[in-house]
Amino acid sequence: MNLEKFIELLKYGNFEDQNSRIAIFDKDARFVFVSTTLFGFTENYVGMTVYEYYQGHLADSEVKKVKDCFAKALNGEPSCTQAILTNRLNKEKITWDVDFNSFVDDKGDTYVLSRIRPHEVNLSTSSTNFFIREMVEQSSDVFTVFDKDFYIVYVSKVLGKWRDESVLGLHISDLISGKALEKFYKRYKKAKENPGVVITDIVTIDMSSDDDPRNELILESSVEFHDFNQLGCYYLDRTSDVTEKVLRNREIEIQKATIDKMSKWTALGQMAANIAHEVNNPLAIIELQTQALEKRGKDLKIEQVLEKVRSIAEQKNRIANIVSSLHIYSQDDRSKRESVSLSSLIHDSIALFKTALVDEDLKIVFSNDSDNDIVMVNSSEIIQVFINLLNNAHDAILDLKDKWIEINLDDSNHKVYVDIIDSGHGIEPKLASKIFNRFYTTKGEKKGTGLGLNICQEIMNDHGGHISYVKDAEHTTFSLTFPSVELN
Structure with a gap:
């Protein structure tokens, strides 16, 4: 089996609709591939060991279960376990089924294919990536994720009146300047000082031109700061166009x-x-x-x-x-x-x-x-x-x-x-x-x-x-x- 072709096939899978996450690990338990997440954090997993990832989410006893199952899979024995994850925000405990199966690619290298999914789909876990993505993409608001250095790693859409081209990968200073940028940094500094707290501010962007010198874009920006441990620190931003409302x-x-x-x-x-x-x-x-x-x-x-x-x-x-x-x-x-x-x-x-x-x-x-x-x-x-x-x-x-x-x-x-x-x-x-x-x-x-x-x-x-x-x-x-x- 060719590993690259196998990964390409996995990318076409409808795993998000099933509340499932698919991942491939090498024999050292390092991520080689993981199915897409809502905010596009995929690249941050690659190269990280599954143990490092779970240490940020599970208790030590639960991490040991994962290690034991992974070791069995490397020896050719399909294995599964249940891991209890505690949500850091609301302290809710959710049980996940974790499966490990090994395979050998056409070069003779051993890999482990893993699937993780909620044991019971309840009200909290059934809000899947698919449905969240649908709500985000169809919303009139713009949802953006900035990394710790204020580069955009995800954006739900581009605000039509603002820019026509993609802003993914751009720094915030590439988009705004002057007083609007100063307010941005102050708002995000306050968010970092208060993790998990929504910080809201009104931002006015000058859109004036020779044709319309009075034109302005008024945005309401709400931001939260979160530390996802090994995954890094991110700012989650929701921006609404409130120009008509304010005027x-x-x-x-x-x-x-x-x-x-x-x-x-x-x-x-x-x-x-x-x-x-x-x-x-x-x-x-x-x-x-x-x-x-x-x-x-x-x-x-x-x-x-x-x-x-x-x-x-x-x-x-x-x-x-x-x-x-x-x-x-x-x-x-x-x-x-x-x-x-x-x-x-x-x-x-x-x-x-x-x-x-x-x-x-x-x-x-x-x-x-x-x-x-x-x-x-x-x-x-x-x-x-x-x-x-x-x-x-x-x-x-x-x-x-x-x-x-x-x-x-x-x-x-x-x-x-x-x-x-x-x-x-x-x-x-x-x-x-x-x-x-x-x-x-x-x-x-x-x-x-x-x-x-x-x-x-x-x-x-x-x-x-x-x-x-x-x-x-x-x-x-x-x-x-x-x-x-x-x-x-």
């Missing part, structure tokens, strides 16, 4: 920010006329007091002069509070977070809300029972939440005889709680299930956009907090939860 999310974020800003400035627009009125009132008082001092200053007693000065100072502070609250609310830096007293934000929110309020029958009560109401937030966004809830509450009770809004502040277990309650008697269950949906509203066109509660929810989630409607409360109640900042 779509960017567009959604831009639209959300635009809607958020529109909602805020719509509220400010509704306040504008009333703010002018609120500022003009204290200005008029200041003007009257100033005129009185100018005309009658010499005739006034010192107590009367001081009283007028105090009155002017009070009106000045009133204007300052309105302007300060308005300034905080109109800020547009979403990323700015600072430690702030939640009660101070509630006071600012009430002040701003009242500037747009012409309903003199509405009563607002704020109760603060918190020992620590310090939170890390974007003040502008949280004021927006409170004003949205106050506006909604007022609109809901506008036609009631008894109109009031109560705000309660408390804290416990490293959290700060705010309840906003109005004199209404709740929301119908079928409506309550929809109130946080985007664009859902029960208001008419003249009472706003219907964006408030959805934006409130997004802002609270972004701050690590929570907003909910309390369905079992006696009066209409919305509850907000914030993570608190520990006091030193």
Whole structure:
């Protein structure tokens, strides 16, 4: 029998479909041939002894079984044994049937033909190379194996938009450069420091050209590092083209920010006329007091002069509070977070809300029972939440005889709680299930956009907090939860 021709015949065998691995060893138990593996590690077996290979996978007692069976086969006695392999990743024990049969080639050299297959095909062992290969090759993702020096030893396919030619055997630096290559090395270094842990990163590759200067390829790369003992160390990489997904999310974020800003400035627009009125009132008082001092200053007693000065100072502070609250609310830096007293934000929110309020029958009560109401937030966004809830509450009770809004502040277990309650008697269950949906509203066109509660929810989630409607409360109640900042 010609050894080379025999190996060629073995290569055409359908062994992977049968969960079998076929190998040929020389008389010194060194690999001469092994059937193809999923990742093309074949060349790493050749020249290695079967004992060296199994020492990385089996206990010493199991290796001894293999040695005994191999020795029998060399003496012309077909032999088989069962070897128990322990999976290094999940510690699962799998029993394999190992067969050895000897043959002599046409040159008179003795070789051993071996077959290894699982003793029982169960759920874990039936995911054969064949089925795995089918899933990998048909997947829209690219599966790549790099050796320890970052050369490609296997790739499931070539990403069409990236390259048209084969990349097998190329170094990673032949494919990417610049910041993308720097991120690659950092990601793979982290993977090597954490064997078996999936490290994921987003990589952007510039695909721009004179025809399309804005073109870019955005990839999500997930990599694991594994040490296969004598087989060597390899990086297993799964890369997905997420360009459309990322660009779509960017567009959604831009639209959300635009809607958020529109909602805020719509509220400010509704306040504008009333703010002018609120500022003009204290200005008029200041003007009257100033005129009185100018005309009658010499005739006034010192107590009367001081009283007028105090009155002017009070009106000045009133204007300052309105302007300060308005300034905080109109800020547009979403990323700015600072430690702030939640009660101070509630006071600012009430002040701003009242500037747009012409309903003199509405009563607002704020109760603060918190020992620590310090939170890390974007003040502008949280004021927006409170004003949205106050506006909604007022609109809901506008036609009631008894109109009031109560705000309660408390804290416990490293959290700060705010309840906003109005004199209404709740929301119908079928409506309550929809109130946080985007664009859902029960208001008419003249009472706003219907964006408030959805934006409130997004802002609270972004701050690590929570907003909910309390369905079992006696009066209409919305509850907000914030993570608190520990006091030193």
